[in-house]
């Protein structure tokens with residue numbers, strides 16, 4: 537999703553909500569569990585409405601107090617609940633997230649009955665290079681949960697996940713465990729952009745922004761445009777830079793922007 541399509545996605549949500557006034561276009565879904573990660577990152581698990589189907593990597597549209605936004609789904613389609621990983625955009629900029637931040641177990645959000653999005657697993661090439669910043673890892677967690685659940689083979693997922701601080705790498709334990717269990721199918725490369733800060737004490741992994749390290753990893757891993765599809769999800773600046781570096785080299789690239797850069 538590029539800048540224009542991020543904006544048009546949000547426009548579409550508003551348009552649909554006007555068009556559908558008076559019709560039962562969304563249902564209420566209860567928050568079943570909440571886990572706070574940092575002062576601005578948290579996870580919620582909400583009820584999956586009856587008949588709600590989706591492909592790994594798609595997003596749902598949830599709302600509260602009449603405001604709706606898109607959220608990629610962490611869960612794989614076979615899971616019983618919808619898991620979401622959300623970043624708080626504080627007031628006065630954020631609209632829905634400050635409202636969601638106040639909600640806990642037992643509260644409800646509205647959810648549209650259909651998942652959407654084209655940022656899904658594309659199986660045509662054996663190497664899948666997945667580049668993310670913080671919440672941008674969400675669709676990739678869904679991809680790999682679904683892939684291993686379905687006992688698929690024939691692909692290798694290389695996940696490069698960038699964050700400022702190590703506690704923002706929320707799915708690191710799950711992804712590192714999968715990489716240890718299936719070294720021929722998944723490689724997990726977390727990277728921190730502020731490795732020397734106190735909050736990152738003890739970090740011995742990769743350093744630098746995801747977009748800064750992507751090319752050297754492509755070389756080290758021996759990935760080529762003929763056998764590798766690249767996905768970029770999250771921060772629009774990261775996506776722009778990854779595109780600027782890899783499109784001229786001929787890599788096929790899929791993108792999902794979570795917001796528009798001012």
Ligand SMILES: Cc1cc2nc3c(=O)[nH]c(=O)nc-3n(C[C@H](O)[C@H](O)[C@H](O)COP(=O)(O)OP(=O)(O)OC[C@H]3O[C@@H](n4cnc5c(N)ncnc54)[C@H](O)[C@@H]3O)c2cc1C
Pocket residue numbers: 537542545595605606607608609621622623624625629630631632633634653671674792793794795796797798
């Ligand atoms: C397809 C899609 C999937 C998405 N999936 C997720 C997801 O899994 N998790 C998630 O947290 N968000 C996700 N988003 C973003 C989400 O839809 C909201 O825009 C976001 O949660 C902020 O909502 P808000 O109403 O508080 O602020 P908005 O009114 O949406 O935005 C207010 C301002 O903050 C900017 N902004 C929005 N998000 C961020 C951010 N994270 N960091 C910095 N600036 C930001 C906007 O560009 C705008 O200028 C997704 C967006 C799209 C289009």
